[in-house]
Each structure stands twice: as structure tokens, then as C-alpha cells.
Amino acid sequence: MADQPKPATATADRVHATVGGDRLELIESGTERIETLLQIIAEAKESVRILFYIFDSDDSGRRVRDALVEAAGRGATVHLLVDGFGCSTAEPDFFKPLKDAGGDFCVFNPRYGSRYLVRNHQKLVVADDRVGLIGGANIQDSYLTDEGDKRWRDLWLRIEGPAMASAGEYFDSVFRWTKRKTAKLRQLRRIVARHTQHRGVLQWKFSGPLSRKHSWPAALSREMSGAKEIGIIAAYFSPPWSVMRRLGRIARGGGKVQIITASKSDNTATIGAARHTYSRLLRRGIEMFEYRPAKLHTKLAIVDDVVHIGSANLDFRSLYINLEIMLRIDDANFAASMRRYFDGERADSEQITLALHRKRATLWRRFKWTVSHWLVTSMDYTVTKRLNFNEG
Structure with a gap:
């Protein structure tokens, strides 16, 4: 035991x-x-x-x-x-x-x-x-x-x-x-x-390459399906639509879903890709935040009493192509402490409301976000980094 x-x-x-x-x-x-x-x-x-x-x-x-x-x-x-x-x-x-x-x-x-x-x-x-x-x-x-x-x-x-x-x-x-x-x-x-x-209570979860059947994405998806409270910090956030649907169902069903993404990066295409998802998520009641003090690189998911921490971003490349390491920690006390850490990061972030997102979503920016999302979900980081847009 x-x-x-x-x-x-x-x-x-x-x-x-x-x-x-x-x-x-x-x-x-x-x-x-x-x-x-x-x-x-x-x-x-x-x-x-x-x-x-x-x-x-x-x-x-x-x-x-x-x-x-x-x-x-x-x-x-x-x-x-x-x-x-x-x-x-x-x-x-x-x-x-x-x-x-x-x-x-x-x-x-x-x-x-x-x-x-x-x-x-x-x-x-x-x-x-x-x-x-x-x-x-x-x-x-x-x-x-x-x-x-x-x-x-x-x-x-x-x-x-x-x-x-x-x-x-x-x-x-x-x-x-x-x-x-x-x-x-x-x-x-x-x-x-x-x-x-x-x-x-501690499980090593590895993912990649070129397979959709690895246990970390699968375990995370299963846990999300029945969760009541989710906190995610994702430096690169462009998950599959299936994951976004799960998050949306939780929020619409009365659950609490909060996501912190980056406002600064050396690869602004990843910021545009994340912003491409905001409208869909915000309309479903998900709370979105952008971290302000520094370039964000954290990879963390807290799903009820389970914490996932490691190297994987919440994007297609990390989920299905790269070799990644995540540690799954099933412990209510540790999850509570990590939620306090999450709350501190959220306090250093700007909340992106639906009104704010619509205000800054000009036609040109929406075009850039759409292109960025396509690039990030189909190409390597080394390629998208060379094609940086000025997100302003």
C-alpha cells in the first residue's frame, strides 16, 4: 500500500x-x-x-x-x-x-x-x-x-x-x-x-510519435470528460476540437474551466493560434487569461484532484508527434496546493472577456489568427517561429 x-x-x-x-x-x-x-x-x-x-x-x-x-x-x-x-x-x-x-x-x-x-x-x-x-x-x-x-x-x-x-x-x-x-x-x-x-498515485505518461493512442492524451481526455474543475496553463494552446468540445461541455454543465495562455513568446504564431480558439471557448463559458509578466512556457493541467506536469504543450505536435514526458499525480492535497499556484499565475494575467476579444478581433487579426492556427497545427515550431506575426 x-x-x-x-x-x-x-x-x-x-x-x-x-x-x-x-x-x-x-x-x-x-x-x-x-x-x-x-x-x-x-x-x-x-x-x-x-x-x-x-x-x-x-x-x-x-x-x-x-x-x-x-x-x-x-x-x-x-x-x-x-x-x-x-x-x-x-x-x-x-x-x-x-x-x-x-x-x-x-x-x-x-x-x-x-x-x-x-x-x-x-x-x-x-x-x-x-x-x-x-x-x-x-x-x-x-x-x-x-x-x-x-x-x-x-x-x-x-x-x-x-x-x-x-x-x-x-x-x-x-x-x-x-x-x-x-x-x-x-x-x-x-x-x-x-x-x-x-x-x-504517480504515473509516468509518455507520448509520441505519430500515434493517437498514447496514454497521456487519452487519460487527460477521460479525466476531462467527467471533471468539475479544470485549470490549465498552456504556453502553446491549440488543442484538437475534440478537447475543446469536452472543455465546453464541462463549462456549460456548471463546471469551472480556466485556461491561462501566453501574451508574450518568441513565436508569436503560437499566440495567434491560441487566440483563434478564444471565441469558441468564451461563448461556452470558459474563462480565458493571458499571462503578462514574462514569456510563458509552463505546461500544467489540474483536473479535479489530479495534476499533470511535464514537457507537453496542449497542441497537436505535443499530443501526437513529439516525444514528451508528463507525470500524473493523483493526490488531493497536492492538487489543492497547485490550484493556489494557479491562482497566483492567474492574478498576474489579463482576463480575456468575450467583449475584449471581439474588440481586438479585427478582420486582419482574425485572418492572422486563422493562418497561425493552421501553421501551428500542421508545421514544426522551427518553421512557424520564422513566420512570426506582430501580434501587437
Whole structure:
């Protein structure tokens, strides 16, 4: 039987709880994120596994790389997996010191063809099979700071306990697949299915690529169907119409549905795509908000007493194409604390009423939002980012 959960606590610094024998801590500060990661690496005795979509060669990236080099030098087994597109701006020989120190490093870099569309958008740290991190933030200065107009608002969740062993096994499977020259997508789909969990208060949910049958989207849809209160923070929000219909039915049936999306981004096509959905959602009684203080990158869903947190956006690419990691946490106390966090983010957001949306929905803007929605749901982020519209 799982340990009796301790009440989750929301403080000025952290939300923390013990759920099913695992200690969870929410890390919302960028500076705390990098310090926590460096501490985890420094304290690792046997192994460090790290997977990130973006691992840049800026100051934050160098600090993390050097910590990994030091870990490898003291005898820990170090594995690093990054995405070829997400890390395309890193210096060519940036990771060479890690390889020279004995670390094992590889790049998820699909060939042209069907694999070319797939991105490894996951963020995962596992140290000694007992402590680790998940969330949306990447290894880049703009994700690991709390200052400046280019900073990203995001989350990491620190997890300490037996759940991390399963995450480590998943990492190993994806790492081995990535290093195979003849690896097939169907093998990757089997890895995702094999490691996804369906029981317990903590469940690892993986998604992608090119399949609509993965358990995280399916579980989220099932939970939404019977929910009474939903809070979503989605940096990129352009979900399938089926998800929007479910949200609309809940709101029309007397349930409470609140969604926070971005007002700032480095990819304004994603903002336009989200705004394309507002009219339909607002008419059904869903409350919409846009986060103001910084660029929003958070991925969070609270459905009654269940929390989903990880790397996946609520859009077509994250749901059905990218490799993504989400952790499903079924604990009423933790969900209550996360709702208090959600309320704080909502307080820093502008509510988008139907009247406000209609006022700013000029003919030209509606055209841009429609085009943006089509681009975001049919093309890669790297393409839509180059086609940025000025949302004003």
C-alpha cells in the first residue's frame, strides 16, 4: 500500500508534498532551477542521466556541462541526450569536454523522411535512480533566470524517491534507440507504450510519435470528460476540437474551466493560434487569461484532484508527434496546493472577456489568427517561429 500522503504545502518559495513515497517540490524560480540542477549533479555518486530539448552553449549551459564533466571525472556514469534541432545553436564542440571526460553523449537527430518530423521535446534528469527533475524549462539562460524581458516563466518538479528508477529505465531505452543507426519509429512507439504507467498515485505518461493512442492524451481526455474543475496553463494552446468540445461541455454543465495562455513568446504564431480558439471557448463559458509578466512556457493541467506536469504543450505536435514526458499525480492535497499556484499565475494575467476579444478581433487579426492556427497545427515550431506575426 502506498504511504499515507502528507499535506502539500504552498509557500512563497515552493510547493512540496510526499505522494506515494516520493517527495515532490515545485521549482518556479529560474535561479533556483539551475542551482537545484547543479546540486543534484554534484551529489550524484553513481549515475547522471540528462535529456533536454535545448541545451545551449551560454553561461547556464557551460555551468551545467562543466558539472557533468566533473561528475564523469569522479567516476559517475554520465549520459546526455539532446535534440538536434533544439540544440542547433550550441557551439559545434561544446559537448566535447564531456566525451573527453568519459561521458556518453548523443543527439536525437532524425533523418529526412517520417522521422524528420519527430522532435525529442522531453526534459528529464535522473541521478542515482533516486532523485530527478521534469518540467518545461530548458538549459538556456532565458529559462534559468528571473530577470529581463527575455526570460521564460516555467516550472520544474523535483522528485525524490522510488519513482525515479522507472524514469531512468525509460531514459536508457530512448538513449539506446537514438544511438542505433537503423532504429525504426515503430520501435520508438513500443518504448513509449512499454514504459507508460497506468496504476498508482504517480504515473509516468509518455507520448509520441505519430500515434493517437498514447496514454497521456487519452487519460487527460477521460479525466476531462467527467471533471468539475479544470485549470490549465498552456504556453502553446491549440488543442484538437475534440478537447475543446469536452472543455465546453464541462463549462456549460456548471463546471469551472480556466485556461491561462501566453501574451508574450518568441513565436508569436503560437499566440495567434491560441487566440483563434478564444471565441469558441468564451461563448461556452470558459474563462480565458493571458499571462503578462514574462514569456510563458509552463505546461500544467489540474483536473479535479489530479495534476499533470511535464514537457507537453496542449497542441497537436505535443499530443501526437513529439516525444514528451508528463507525470500524473493523483493526490488531493497536492492538487489543492497547485490550484493556489494557479491562482497566483492567474492574478498576474489579463482576463480575456468575450467583449475584449471581439474588440481586438479585427478582420486582419482574425485572418492572422486563422493562418497561425493552421501553421501551428500542421508545421514544426522551427518553421512557424520564422513566420512570426506582430501580434501587437
